[in-house]
Amino acid sequence: MSLAELSTLPLGTTASILGITTETVLEQRLQALGFRVGKQIAVIRKAWLGGPLHVRIGTTEVIMRRCDARSIQVQPDLIGV
């Protein structure tokens, strides 16, 4: 499978982070929350009406808006959760 944006990752699958392309401030905050290249990430649920994503990164769970998730590129894993 190929490169994708986190916001398009289907529920119940995992992926590895390939890169984060956003302004420094946000990138720093993402790093502190555990978003680093190579780490595994999963989207647990998506709120309706375009609401936020609920993602798990390492042992941390965070919510983030879909537009912010767009700045995270991932490589979907071949095997599911």
Place this chain on the structure above:
Amino acid sequence: MTNSVSCNKCNPDGSPLLDVVSTAGLKQIAVLGMPNTGKSTFFNRFTGANASIGNWPGITVDLLVAKIKLGQQETQVVDLPGIYDLRGFSEDEEVVRRFLESNPVHLVIIILNATQLDRQISLALQVKHLNLPALLLLNMADEAPKFGVKIEPEQISRHLGMPVLSMSAKYGQGYAQARNLIALELSRQSEPILAGKIDKNVVSEAEFAAEMGALLQDGFLVSDAFKNTLTTKLDRVLLHPVFGLPIFFGLMYLMFQTVYTVGKPLQDWLNLLVEWFKTTAIEPLLSFLPKFPHDLLIDGVYGGMATVAAFLPVIWIFFICMAIVEDSGYLSRSAYLMDAFMERLGLDGRSFVMSLMGFGCNVPAIMGLRVMRSPALRLLSMLVIPFSLCSARLNVFIFMTTALFSASVAPLVLFSLYLFSFAAAILTAFIFKGKYPNQEPLILELPPYRFPTIKQMLLRAWGETRHFLRFAWKFIIFGVVAIWLCNNFPTNVEPASAGTISGTIGQALQPILGPIGINPKLSVALIFGFIAKEIVLGGLAVIYATKQDAGLAGAIAREIDWVQAYSFMLFTLLYVPCLSTVAVIKAESKSMKFALLGVFWSLALAWVASFVFYQGARALGF
């Protein structure tokens, strides 16, 4: 216990040590950590929860500080704001940097969440590169097994070059060892150390990542257990796309019902007690006084004190509930549930959480907006939060609704005021969102579900009650006495009649307040209610307490009907948040103009809402 690595590092770049003569013999500890890692819980345990607010060189915000004795050593402990990154750009991160750069310390205590060490260790690594004497406490050790996390403190200590211990600040495991370790490290550090310029001290990103990887490899083991915990199961229900929101509002309603059903009888009971004390002790004691000072002391001063007392039960029970809500982790879930809606109002999930906090008190809620970076988002949230029906207003309304409506209707009336509170907030956001556009990202941690200990709940409730007693009573007694004087000057006319100061003010305001059903007597209560909404209740007591027979409730009910009363409550709900809120809005926005905008907008909205309600109800024949 870990073998403690020597931390007696000398001052790294020889910058002059600040004046320590004034605090000779006093050693300085700074507590540092990521947000939500239990810093405050630790700080309270460590210092016995008797902190005060201190001033620090180079820092404008208030920090909590406590003086304690560790063994024989006098020690001063500062609780720094929670931060993610020492290089970060948020205000809190700036505060911590400035603190460490301008205040030499003998020891930095780093507190991290053991379960999330895989990401949080970055902060400890950053501190390591500052060459400050430090030790690391891995908190929430009680949760680690549930998440399948295993920590090797010795390994981590070896990588960091500082002592490391795991503990639970909430339940106390490992705390005694941590305290001993702190005392030991402190005794080894005779000179306080100042951090150099902080940006310079940080190594390159790649180096940093490698260091972090190596440390976690050796010291942090995790199984798959964290993917299936009680929290993940609960989330399936509470974050459900369809049931999530109804459950949320159901739970909020339940909380409000609890406060009402428990708080109301307590408030009544306390009122009786205060009244009994007045007739059996105060009145006989003061009976020798002439009428004027006698009434001033009894109706003004004692009446004001009685108002203060009447507030205590509801505040107490309300903050017991708030402690549960805040600690539960459910608030961040509400941000998830509400964000889509809030986004359409130009706000975000955090604004919603802070508005909920505003139902306790608007002031800390507005200060909590500091986590947002976008000034526009902060300003818009600041316009919205004052409409949250805070516990002071709740107290006033509990009293008024039960005085004026039958027992079965009163809770519904009160609930309708909550709905108005939401409606006003939504309308405000909708109107002003164009003026304050923002593109602030929303990224928020979801902590696991937790329940506070009884001690935590009592501490919180007591803290708020004490705060209220310390600060509010002066305002309230001042306000109530002022209203009494307005009602009784000049002394040659009937109290509260048209000839008194109140009467004059009330008459002058009739062109504005008449159309919304507020009579001249009530006007004065509203004016002083600007200082603090609590005064409105004390003011009513003064205004209607002239006839002793039926008590306040009966006296009010005889003079105004429910349409007037509801209009009055609506106005009280919406008009100008209290003086403290205005002051904090001015301080946080750094703009008098903006604070005034908030004042005028809320006044206008209050008037229009009351006008539409009052005239509408009258037109319908009520």
